[in-house]
Amino acid sequence: MGRIIKKGDRGIATQYITRNQAIKRLQVTLSDYRKICILKGIYPREPKKKRHLKKGTNKTYYHIKDVQYLSHEPIIDKFREFRVYLRRVKRAIGRKDYYTAHELKLRKPTYKLDLVIRERYPTLQDALRDLDDALSTIALFSTMAQIAGVQGSIIHACTRLLAEFQLYVIETKSLRKVFLSIKGIYYQCSIMGEIITWIAPQEFTTRRPADVDFRLMLTFVEFYINLIGFVNFHLFQKLNLTYPPKISGRLEAPPHLHIHKAHNYQFKFERYETLDMLTSLNHSIEGAGTNLEEGDDELDPDLMSDDDVTEEELAIRESQKREEKMILAQQELFKNYFFFLDREVSKSPLVFCIRSCGGSATWEGDTRHNVEVSDEGITHHITDRGSQLSHLYLLREYIQPQWVFDSLNCRRCLTMSEYRPGDTLPPHLSPFMQEKEGDYIPPERLAIIQYERGEGGEEMSDPDNLESESDKDESAVTQVESGTDGGVKKRKQKRKRPLGVGQVIRGQVENLQITDDSLEEDKLRAMLLTKKKRKLYEKLKGRDKRHSNRINKLRERRKQIERKKMLEAK
Amino acid sequence: MSKQIHILLKSKDSKYPITPTNLSLSLSTSWTELNQTLLALLNELGAEIPSLTPEFDFLINEQLLTSSLQDFIATNTISTEQLIVIEYVDRRPPPSQPHILPHPDWVSSLTLVGNQVLTGSYDGSVRRWNMYSYSLVSEYKCHDEPITSVVTINDNLVVTGSSDESVCVWQGLLSDEPERCLFKGFHSQPITCLASNATQLCSGSWDRTVKVWSLTTLFDNSNLDTLQSQTLSPISTLEGHTDVVSDCICSRDTNKLISCSWDQNVLFWDITTKQNVRAMYSSKSLLSISENVHTGLIATGGSDNAIRIWNTDTDEATVIKMILKGHTGWVSSISWSHKSEHHLISGSYDGSTKHWDIRNNKSPLYTVGAHKKKLLCMDWRDGEVVISGGEDCQLIVSHF
Numbered sequence: 005m006g007r008i009i010k011k012g013d014r015g016i017a018t019q020y021i022t023r024n025q026a027i028k029r030l031q032v033t034l035s036d037y038r039k040i041c042i043l044k045g046i047y048p049r050e051p052k053k054k055r056h057l058k059k060g061t062n063k064t065y066y067h068i069k070d071v072q073y074l075s076h077e078p079i080i081d082k083f084r085e086f087r088v089y090l091r092r093v094k095r096a097i098g099r100k101d102y103y104t105a106h107e108l109k110l111r112k113p114t115y116k117l118d119l120v121i122r123e124r125y126p127t128l129q130d131a132l133r134d135l136d137d138a139l140s141t142i143a144l145f146s147t148m149a150q151i152a153g154v155q156g157s158i159i160h161a162c163t164r165l166l167a168e169f170q171l172y173v174i175e176t177k178s179l180r181k182v183f184l185s186i187k188g189i190y191y192q193c194s195i196m197g198e199i200i201t202w203i204a205p206q207e208f209t210t211r212r213p214a215d216v217d218f219r220l221m222l223t224f225v226e227f228y229i230n231l232i233g234f235v236n237f238h239l240f241q242k243l244n245l246t247y248p249p250k251i252s253g254r255l256e257a258p259p260h261l262h263i264h265k266a267h268n269y270q271f272k273f274e275r276y277e278t279l280d281m282l283t284s285l286n287h288s289i290e291g292a293g294t295n296l297e298e299g300d301d302e303l304d305p306d307l308m309s310d311d312d313v314t315e316e317e318l319a320i321r322e323s324q325k326r327e328e329k330m331i332l333a334q335q336e337l338f339k340n341y342f343f344f345l346d347r348e349v350s351k352s353p354l355v356f357c358i359r360s361c362g363g364s365a366t367w368e369g370d371t372r373h374n375v376e377v378s379d380e381g382i383t384h385h386i387t388d389r390g391s392q393l394s395h396l397y398l399l400r401e402y403i404q405p406q407w408v409f410d411s412l413n414c415r416r417c418l419t420m421s422e423y424r425p426g427d428t429l430p431p432h433l434s435p436f437m438q439e440k441e442g443d444y445i446p447p448e449r450l451a452i453i454q455y456e457r458g459e460g461g462e463e464m465s466d467p468d469n470l471e472s473e474s475d476k477d478e479s480a481v482t483q484v485e486s487g488t489d490g491g492v493k494k495r496k497q498k499r500k501r502p503l504g505v506g507q508v509i510r511g512q513v514e515n516l517q518i519t520d521d522s523l524e525e526d527k528l529r530a531m532l533l534t535k536k537k538r539k540l541y542e543k544l545k546g547r548d549k550r551h552s553n554r555i556n557k558l559r560e561r562r563k564q565i566e567r568k569k570m571l572e573a574k
Numbered sequence: 575m576s577k578q579i580h581i582l583l584k585s586k587d588s589k590y591p592i593t594p595t596n597l598s599l600s601l602s603t604s605w606t607e608l609n610q611t612l613l614a615l616l617n618e619l620g621a622e623i624p625s626l627t628p629e630f631d632f633l634i635n636e637q638l639l640t641s642s643l644q645d646f647i648a649t650n651t652i653s654t655e656q657l658i659v660i661e662y663v664d665r666r667p668p669p670s671q672p673h674i675l676p677h678p679d680w681v682s683s684l685t686l687v688g689n690q691v692l693t694g695s696y697d698g699s700v701r702r703w704n705m706y707s708y709s710l711v712s713e714y715k716c717h718d719e720p721i722t723s724v725v726t727i728n729d730n731l732v733v734t735g736s737s738d739e740s741v742c743v744w745q746g747l748l749s750d751e752p753e754r755c756l757f758k759g760f761h762s763q764p765i766t767c768l769a770s771n772a773t774q775l776c777s778g779s780w781d782r783t784v785k786v787w788s789l790t791t792l793f794d795n796s797n798l799d800t801l802q803s804q805t806l807s808p809i810s811t812l813e814g815h816t817d818v819v820s821d822c823i824c825s826r827d828t829n830k831l832i833s834c835s836w837d838q839n840v841l842f843w844d845i846t847t848k849q850n851v852r853a854m855y856s857s858k859s860l861l862s863i864s865e866n867v868h869t870g871l872i873a874t875g876g877s878d879n880a881i882r883i884w885n886t887d888t889d890e891a892t893v894i895k896m897i898l899k900g901h902t903g904w905v906s907s908i909s910w911s912h913k914s915e916h917h918l919i920s921g922s923y924d925g926s927t928k929h930w931d932i933r934n935n936k937s938p939l940y941t942v943g944a945h946k947k948k949l950l951c952m953d954w955r956d957g958e959v960v961i962s963g964g965e966d967c968q969l970i971v972s973h974f
Contacts, residue, residue: 244892246888291892292891
């Protein structure tokens with residue numbers, strides 16, 4: 005007879021421990037434990053069967069291996085040292101031994117996070133992949149006011165690191181998408197093939213929310229400051245630039261000025277790098293554009309000239325080529341444009357977007373371009389103030405800020421007529437939407453999608469579009485649709501209409517419509533399912549129905565708006 | 575009639591007289607025409623011209639003129655409205671016909687000592703040649719395994735590094751005394767490179783470390799005569815590279831040591847604190863390194879056939895100052911001139927050596943084809959001699 009196995013000796017019971025147990029095992033305080041977990045990237049785990057653990061179901065569990073991994077971390081020792089240090093200082097002050105207290109403060113124990121970062125992100129690619137949260141947090145703290153618990157030095161570091169990162173994005177022209185929302189401004193850039201998305205708060209004064217644990221947040225910030233510092237260093241190194249980057253303090257001639265006139269502008273400023281110059285994002289980096297190393301990521305010519313490729317691959321290549329072309333167009337979007345930003349528009353997002361697309365910008369009190377409002381080289385004047393402008397210059401376009409963001413997202417300069425100051429702006433659409441078939445797509449967004457697919461070449465010949473010319477009411481709404489109810493109706497209409505002479509409709513595989521018979525059949529089949537599966541089936545069906553209801557509602561709403569507009573126009 | 579430009583020719587060399595007048599030249603003037611103009615001008619002024627047909631190089635804004643004036647002005651966007659100041663310098667002569675000294679095996683390293691050259695070969699022998707009479711002076715088999723590196727400490731002591739993982743300090747290799755190994759130090763892998771200055775010796779190895787050996791004990795020791803293969807222990811072992819240390823040098827800052835490695839990094843070491851004080855990251859494995867004694871610029875040769883010139887000044891905005899391209903094989907050795915701050919010479923696995931002036935980063939001054947196989951080692955004394963050794967078992971000596 006074998007040994008009797010007691011409960012809790014094997015399996016899941018030994019795999020997980022509660023937080024309190026972990027703290028006891030590591031001999032740290034709760035706050036230190038939280039801190040080390042954040043720094044090392046350890047999260048609580050959800051055991052599969054909590055009741056088998058016999059320790060309560062409303063507890064936080066950690067995997068035993070995670071805790072063992074933490075126990076080897078040298079930073080824990082530093083935390084202990086710090087506790088001892090605090091105790092000694094406290095005792096010295098209590099004894100009124102201020103000399104000792106002062107001496108101790110000079111020897112305050114510190115720790116470094118470089119090894120932790122290297123361990124968590126062995127390569128730059130790994131770090132870039134995980135940069136979204138870091139950038140968002142840094143952006144949040146960079147706008148924060150100095151309040152109790154959040155030191156000025158932290159805010160300063162956040163501001164500097166974010167500006168440096170943005171300068172890198174400007175220098176490599178890798179900004180791809182931007183979206184203004186109430187929450188903040190979403191940016192997306194592509195660095196070394198990694199897509200990085202972050203959100204920066206709007207430029208308002210922030211109030212300290214009462215329900216946020218700042219001690220916890222600051223631990224994250226501490227880690228992210230280190231992480232982004234490392235990432236920035238490597239990114240600038242890749243551009244053959246020293247880190248921290250040297251901001252050229254020279255007052256530059258605006259791009260349109262003749263070279264001889266430019267000599268007057270070369271007041272060489274003292275070469276010190278102020279945070280203002282860095283955060284204005286308008287100054288270039290010294291030595292930029294001198295990247296001598298050749299990129300290794302050129303496409304393999306053998307691969308490209310391969311003869312036996314399938315059609316699918318060809319199509320993929322075709323779309324890749326188109327995408328590359330679009331990106332190139334985006335990078336040169338505002339080339340030769342010189343924007344003047346009016347006083348009330350928020351500068352930093354605009355300058356970031358304009359310079360990422362090859363343009364240049366200036367404003368009153370700009371430290372880079374020494375130009376007046378009246379300068380003839382200014383091609384665009386960005387203003388929010390509508391008709392209150394005192395003087396209109398004929399040689400420039402007046403536009404609202406949204407034009408810049410919309411043009412960047414569309415990757416082409418949109419017509420400015422809709423963005424004149426004082427006009428009601430067209431909707432600012434999110435470029436982050438990933439529409440699926442059957443989703444409601446606003447016509448404006450549809451136009452962008454068509455443009456991106458290659459000037460809408462294929463879309464235009466689509467039968468849906470042909471039809472749309474006849475009945476305008478439906479045109480905007482029914483373009484991208486599939487087997488929903490609306491689709492059935494549409495198909496019936498289509499069949500009625502005779503083909504014109506020489507008119508061609510491309511043959512399409514028609515989705516077999518769910519007829520009433522098959523619906524009936526489905527119901528019967530559902531009855532045969534087990535209870536569990538039937539419930540799931542119903543749940544799925546309900547979800548689909550809700551989704552289509554929502555879309556129908558959106559379509560209806562749009563229709564009403566269009567109708568209203570038509571009436572107003574009449 | 576092409577466009578005219580105004581130029582002023584001047585030289586920093588005191589042997590040439592000051593040319594006071596501005597000249598007006600056609601924009602399409604080539605280098606030969608400019609050279610003739612200058613010669614005529616100097617003859618007129620009665621300057622002492624050292625050779626019969628001297629040739630000059632011309633510098634505009636510290637850039638070497640390699641093509642016609644027109645091309646130069648177009649590529650560098652110089653205003654033709656203003657007076658262009660052209661500095662002229664003596665053109666460097668190419669090395670003369672080479673002289674071949676055969677070896678029984680690959681020549682892996684060499685070092686210049688006075689008018690003699692020491693070569694280390696894969697047969698384990700160190701040979702001493704007279705580089706003017708091209709005769710073998712002496713030969714001694716130091717190691718059983720191939721010798722990978724040879725350096726001299728003073729005019730008495732020679733150090734050899736070998737594939738047998740040892741670093742040996744020898745007496746008598748430079749004189750007629752009997753050869754004797756004084757000290758021996760060990761790595762755990764074959765030695766790749768050696769470097770020395772007055773106070774210390776350092777060695778890099780396949781074991782990814784650089785070891786620093788103190789020489790003061792050698793000089794302090796009065797009874798050098800009695801020593802025989804005494805084991806030397808390093809004063810520090812510098813660990814930081816993650817791959818083979820391919821080359822190391824003692825910096826002009828005597829407290830510093832610079833090493834480059836196959837792990838693509840250049841590391842700067844502080845000898846007293848034994849710490850890595852600075853790192854420069856490349857994107858290709860590095861094989862050779864040299865420091866300019868005048869400006870402190872560092873040149874490295876790598877596995878992408880290119881030479882990188884690094885800024886060491888932290889005030890500079892860029893890390894790499896320039897990349898010199900032209901070799902068709904890995905750049906196995908590189909050396910700055912000790913006389914001029916602008917010149918360097920590089921040897922490559924394609925068998926050729928190239929002379930570079932960094933004021934012209936587009937093309938080398940000369941390319942000298944030397945070896946039929948890989949060139950492994952190369953050294954030069956500016957204005958005197960270039961010596962290289964390679965896999966074709968030859969030592970090639972060419973004087974200027």
